[in-house]
Amino acid sequence: MANKKNYGMVIDTRVCVGCSACVYACKSENAVPEGYCRDWVVQETKGNFPKLTMENRSERCQHCENAPCVTYCPTRASHYAEDGTVQINRSLCTGCKACLAACPYDARYIHPDGFADKCSLCHHRIEQGLKTACVSVCPTGSLHLVDFNDPDEEAQKLMAGRIVYRQKEHAGTGPSLFWISASNKPGA
Amino acid sequence: MDHWQNFSRRDFIKISSLFLAGSAAMSSSAGQAFSGLGQSGSDENSDRIVYSFCEHCFWRCGIAAHVRDGKVYKIVGSEHHPLSQGKLCPRGTGGIGLLYDPDRLQHPLIRETKGGKQYYRKASWDEATGMVAEKLYGIHEKYGPGAIAMLHHGFGVSFFKQMFSQIGVNKFAKPSYDLCCGPARQASVLTYGYPSGTPEGFDIKNSKYMIFFGTHFGENMHNTAVQEISEGIRRGAKIAVFDPRFSTIAGKAEHWLPIKPGTDIAMMQGLMHVLISENLYDRSFVQHHTVGFGELWDSVRKMTPEKVAEITEIPADAIRTVAREFAFNAPAAFVHSGRRTNWYGDALQRIRAIHILNALVGNFKMPGGVVNFDKFVLKKPKTAHAHPPYEKSVYSRYPFFPDDEPSNTIASHEIVQQAISGEIKALMIYGVNLPETMTLGRETAIEALRKVDFMVAVDVLPAEVTGYADVVLPECTYLERYDALDAGRNFRTPFVALRQPAVPPMYESKPGNQIAKMITDKWGMHGVFPASVEAGLDKTLKMTGSSLEEIKKTGVIVRPETDLYRKPGVALNLKTPSGKIELASSRLRAAGFDAVPRYTPQPEAPAGFYRMLTGRKPMLTFGRTANNRFLGDVATAKENEVWVNTETAAKHDLNNDEYVHLKNQAGVVSEFPVKVKVTQRIRPDAVFMVHGFGHTAAKMTWAYKRGASHNQLISRTDIDPAMGSVGFQNNFVTFIKEA
Ligand code: SF4
Ligand code: SF4
Ligand code: SF4
16 A cells, blocks of 8 residues: 555654653653653763763664564464554553564563553654654754654655664664664764 | 740641541432533433643643533643643643542631640631631731731632731731742842742743753643743754753753752853853844943952863853853843742842843743743722731842732741741641641741641641641532632733632532631621622623633633734833833842852751752642542652762662661751652762651551652751842752661
């Protein structure tokens, strides 16, 4: 199908301040239980005083094209949705944790009600034509929801000519999160 | 003998769960009749969106509270409000954590003494407000209005100011003035002739070069400022940060300059020296629009980069580079004045130096430079009720305390001292957790609270301060009430915003507007307030051509963008004595202060001690959010850490994540241990800890004993002699390892 969607994210770490607004917005949007989260923030500092660099990253499920969680799920609860995201069918999930062990990004947790849970890329919001909760809230505009089958101009511009990477590409997972590195120079 | 003296030996009472357990469920008042819930339907089960504004910090962003089944289930940024533009910081989202905080004050409480023991008993609103009315009036009759004062923090206070006006009381202090933004406010008055506002007057999004001195954007989540800085970064703006700590904004900077703490003014003088000696400043602007250039040059002539390098421990080349880049990018370049500016006893002069740097490059009212945003001019109905004349309009003894801010007529530390000396006999404390607020340190604050004859606390949570009150009045949260209209923000698009309730008040809590009215009614003064808060808001809004009904739909009325920039050849006509920007301040000189900023060294740390620096976590606002479980439920929010440089940690044999007690130069040891963060991100001679942790009030069940209190370790304060702010960065700590 020509107009099939393939959603993921472009995340601009140059502007992210690690405030965690995305984490809290997700928690209230998706009623994530106390003590858990679907997204989290990594603040990575490198170097020695006073020559330091920093990158802030809002991380979550990478909605892999070749997702180990789907491969290893014995009940087919974890599956690919039409729009290119990876979803969990709660009624099929037995909470066996095979997917938790398989995920190279540590994106999943077992919900206190007994099923595996993770970022859904706010499936319910995308369906209504809305951005995800974390994208909507971010004060820095670090997060961009992108349909990689038809990337908008803004996303293309953001990525063009910049250092962009994906995490653990060598694992062959085909992650759908693209990171604009904080090491890009101002103006680059 | 005055029987109120019984209260002078008042003990701290842990507000007892006995009285708080009265009404159990969060939804106890769900069935209550309630008017004015948002714009749409009465159907209890459908989602409603209520537009209002946040109270988790002074920025007051627009929010959209989503309500279902009588509960607020999420709060997002209002797309209509210019300061949020659909976005929120974590604290904005975290309003639900305050609303549904299980520790909230539920009933009015009155202190009793029986058999030598003090305790609180639950009281009715009628009895509690009756007692407050009677005591305040009694003290007013006996000692005059100057014996009563109010410390306040938060937007809901307007009704209490109105209440107090009826008995001629106007001795009010906003601790945020002397503990935070006062120096920036007054430095702007002295230099430009107008106070700085919120958001601060910088054209961030159009700037090409931004210099920050220890202001922690990104950790300070001032929503619109962070949005605009990000916009600047995307457009390729460069950032230079002077900070002893590698802050988040330093992590975005082209240049991080780990300056020796306490030497900022020397650095600013060094930058001025380069700008002037290398002829990089805007000569024509300085000639036409400023006064005091000669005196300024005389004062910085000897501050060569080499000399400044010795003082600040920043290489001379780096000083030259920053000055040159600043001038190169000007006028689309600025040095930001920051928000919390009360670091040392020379806070006013430090911010003056920042504005002098700005003036030198001619960025005043230029795109990307210093600007003066407008406010929405709100016509207000004439108050039907005249109040008795005030004794004075300013009570502070500091010559450059504001004389144009009726809600802030005296410094909060002056109130604390007057309470200790006995000049003030009664205190109302609105939303200020005094023992954990940095006014002269914890011990002094507690002494003041113990000393006064009568103290009433209006609060949402059983914070430490409520334990010293004679009467505790539980206010409902900002999500459960109307307040005055907010026309007090300065922004590109002037606006007025509405605070309206998303849900009715829980428990027996009440909005400030009703509490204040109950007290004036008890005084027999009727008609001070409009018949209902809604009627009052509607009347005011109609004078602006809108109505309550209208503004409820979006929570805001927004005016078009104003022109911020100056026109060539036009005089500035500022409200300074010279009408120009005062590089040398004639007012300061006339009052016997330095007319131009001068660097004076701060005391050095005793051997084995480290200067204690402070700041914020992005998801917390000190006391406002300390007990917020929703916000606390992320690993990085749970406690504060003490940041220690790797080298320093090795010297003291400290390991990452180990818990230590801190001891300050006066021998005060932190009540609770704090986790050590061993890091490259701070100079070896300083440590850093976030303020607002280490609570001692057991009824704040989340905040209690979480991390260590920065406030407790303040034993020395340095008050700015010109404008009265309280600096506290001359406190030093060392580590006590757990046995
Ligand atoms: S909300 Fe935005 S800036 Fe804040 S941590 Fe998340 S991605 Fe980063
Ligand atoms: S896309 Fe939705 S579910 Fe995923 S992290 Fe963002 S808010 Fe959470
Ligand atoms: S910046 Fe955050 S806490 Fe402050 S008013 Fe805005 S949303 Fe609320």
